[in-house]
Amino acid sequence: MPRPATTIVDELGIALANLGDAATGAFTPTLRLGVTGLSRAGKTIFITALVHNLLTGGRLPGFAPLAEGRFIGAKLAEYPDATIPRFAYEQHMEALTGADPVWPESTRRISQLRLVLKFQSGKFLSGLRGVSTLNLDIVDYPGEWLLDLPLLGLSFAQWSAEALERADRPGSGDEAGPFLDALAAIDPLRDASDADAERLAAAFTDYLRRSREHGALSTLPPGRFLLPGDLEGSPALTFAPLPPQRQAVRGTSLYAMLEARYEAYKDRIVRPFFRDHFARLDRQVVLVDTLRALNAGPAAVADLETALTAVLACFRQGETNPLLRPFVRRIDRILFAATKADHLHHTSHDRLETILNRLVANAARKARFAGAETRSLALAGIRATSEGTIREADETLPTIIGTPMRGESLDGVTYDGKTEIALFPGDLPEKPDSLFVDGEKVELNFLRFTPPRSLERNANGDVVLPHIRFDRALDYLIGDWLA
Ligand code: GDP
Numbered sequence: 001m002p003r004p005a006t007t008i009v010d011e012l013g014i015a016l017a018n019l020g021d022a023a024t025g026a027f028t029p030t031l032r033l034g035v036t037g038l039s040r041a042g043k044t045i046f047i048t049a050l051v052h053n054l055l056t057g058g059r060l061p062g063f064a065p066l067a068e069g070r071f072i073g074a075k076l077a078e079y080p081d082a083t084i085p086r087f088a089y090e091q092h093m094e095a096l097t098g099a100d101p102v103w104p105e106s107t108r109r110i111s112q113l114r115l116v117l118k119f120q121s122g123k124f125l126s127g128l129r130g131v132s133t134l135n136l137d138i139v140d141y142p143g144e145w146l147l148d149l150p151l152l153g154l155s156f157a158q159w160s161a162e163a164l165e166r167a168d169r170p171g172s173g174d175e176a177g178p179f180l181d182a183l184a185a186i187d188p189l190r191d192a193s194d195a196d197a198e199r200l201a202a203a204f205t206d207y208l209r210r211s212r213e214h215g216a217l218s219t220l221p222p223g224r225f226l227l228p229g230d231l232e233g234s235p236a237l238t239f240a241p242l243p244p245q246r247q248a249v250r251g252t253s254l255y256a257m258l259e260a261r262y263e264a265y266k267d268r269i270v271r272p273f274f275r276d277h278f279a280r281l282d283r284q285v286v287l288v289d290t291l292r293a294l295n296a297g298p299a300a301v302a303d304l305e306t307a308l309t310a311v312l313a314c315f316r317q318g319e320t321n322p323l324l325r326p327f328v329r330r331i332d333r334i335l336f337a338a339t340k341a342d343h344l345h346h347t348s349h350d351r352l353e354t355i356l357n358r359l360v361a362n363a364a365r366k367a368r369f370a371g372a373e374t375r376s377l378a379l380a381g382i383r384a385t386s387e388g389t390i391r392e393a394d395e396t397l398p399t400i401i402g403t404p405m406r407g408e409s410l411d412g413v414t415y416d417g418k419t420e421i422a423l424f425p426g427d428l429p430e431k432p433d434s435l436f437v438d439g440e441k442v443e444l445n446f447l448r449f450t451p452p453r454s455l456e457r458n459a460n461g462d463v464v465l466p467h468i469r470f471d472r473a474l475d476y477l478i479g480d481w482l483a
Contacts (some may be wrong), residue, residue: 037287038143042339272318298439312363
C-alpha cells in the first residue's frame with residue numbers, strides 16, 4: 001500500500017508550525033501563496049511582476065481592491081524564517097529594466113519573500129474599521145523538486161519499476177541507452193561499492209538530462225539529480241533505479257545500498273520539503289508553459305499532462321486528518337495559469353485557456369472533489385509583445401510584434417536580438433481533444449522575445465510592467481483576503 005504523503009509526526013510538526021504562525025501573527029493575518037510550476041514555466045517572472053505591481057500599484061483594473069480604491073500600498077518586509085533564501089526581487093528588476101533588458105535567472109532553489117499589504121476593508125464603514133494589514137508570504141520553488149512529491153508514495157522497487165519501464169519504452173532508446181548499458185553491466189546483488197553507485201547515478205542523471213533536453217517532463221524525478229541546490233555531490237543523490245531481484249537481497253549488496261539511499265533521499269530531503277513548505281500553503285498558483293509543450297509536439301503534451309497530474313495529486317487540498325484540521329491549513333484555491341500568453345495574439349487566448357483546462361482536467365477534478373476551487377487563465381506576467389495585423393494575399397492575419405532573442409531562428413532566419421518583427425504565431429485548434437486523442441501537432445511559429453524595452457513610468461516615476469490578465473490572476477489569488 002502506498003504510504004501517506006505525511007506521517008502523523010509530520011502532521012504534528014505542521015500543526016505546531018501553524019500555531020507558531022498564529023501566535024506571531026496574532027494581529028496581522030498571513031496569506032501563504034505558493035508559486036509552483038515546472039522549470040522555466042515562468043515562476044520568476046510571475047513573482048517579480050506580482051511584487052512590482054503591488055509595490056507600485058501597477059495598472060491592474062481587474063484587481064478589485066485597487067480598482068475600488070481600497071488598496072493603500074505594499075512594502076517589502078523581513079521574512080520571519082531567516083534560514084530560507086530571499087527571492088532576489090531587486091536583482092530581477094535590475095535585469096529587466098537595465099539599459100539592455102534581459103530576462104532574470106530562473107528559479108534554482110526555494111526562496112521566499114514577505115510583502116506587507118495595507119488596505120481599507122470594504123466590509124465595514126471605513127471610519128469604523130480603519131486600515132487593515134495583511135502579510136503576503138510568497139514561496140517560490142523549482143519545478144524539478146515538485147516532481148519528487150509522488151516518490152513519497154513509492155517504495156524503491158515500485159519507483160525502479162516505473163523508471164525502468166519508461167527508460168525501456170520505444171523512443172527512449174537514444175537517451176536511455178547508455179544508462180541501460182551501464183545497468184546491464186552490473187550485478188545488483190554483488191557487494192556494494194561507491195564506485196558502482198556513482199557510475200550508475202551518473203549514467204542515470206545523464207539520461208534524465210537528455211530526456212529533459214528533448215522536452216520530457218515526467219521522466220525527471222528525482223528532481224535534485226538535475227537541480228541539486230545545496231546537495232551537489234552528496235551521497236544522498238548517488239542512487240539509480242534497479243531491476244527487481246528474484247534472489248534474497250543481502251544487506252551488504254549494491255541493491256541494498258541504493259535502496260537505503262533512495263529511502264534517505266525521501267526521508268531527509270523530499271519529506272521535509274513537503275512538510276515545511278507545501279503543507280502550510282493557503283493558495284496555490286500552478287504555472288504551465290503550455291505553448292512550449294504544444295510546440296514540442298504530442299509526446300511533450302502527453303508528458304506534461306502526466307507530470308501535472310502526478311504533481312497535483314500531492315497537494316493537501318483539504319484531505320487532512322480530522323483531529324488536526326483546526327490547526328492545519330489547506331489550499332482552498334488553485335489557479336492554473338498558462339504563462340507567456342503574449343506569444344499569441346489575444347484572439348487565441350480563449351483557445352489557450354481551453355487547452356490548459358483540458359491539460360489539468362484530471363488534477364482539477366481531484367482538487368475540486370477535495371473542496372478546493374480552481375480556475376484556469378491564460379496570462380503573461382510581463383508582456384514582451386504588442387499586436388498588429390499583416391495582409392497576405394487577400395487575408396488579414398493577426399500578428400504579434402516583438403524582438404526575437406539573439407540566436408532565435410525561424411524559417412532559416414536567425415535573429416540578432418535587436419530587430420523587431422511582426423509574426424503570425426499560428427492558430428490553436430478549436431477543439432483541444434485533437435491534441436490529446438489523435439496527438440495532433442500544432443503548427444506554431446514560436447520564438448522567444450527579449451523583455452519589453454522603453455517601459456512607461458507612472459506619476460511616481462515607477463516603471464509600469466505591461467502584462468496580460470495578471471490583474472485577474474491577482475484578484476483570484478488574494479483579492480478576497482483584502483475584501
Ligand atoms: P522559472 O522561474 O524557471 O519558472 O521560469 P522564469 O520565470 O525564469 O521564465 C523562464 C523564461 O520564460 C524567461 O527567461 C522568459 O524568457 C520566459 N518568460 C517567462 N514569463 C514570460 C512572460 O510573461 N512573457 C514572455 N514573453 N516570456 C516569459
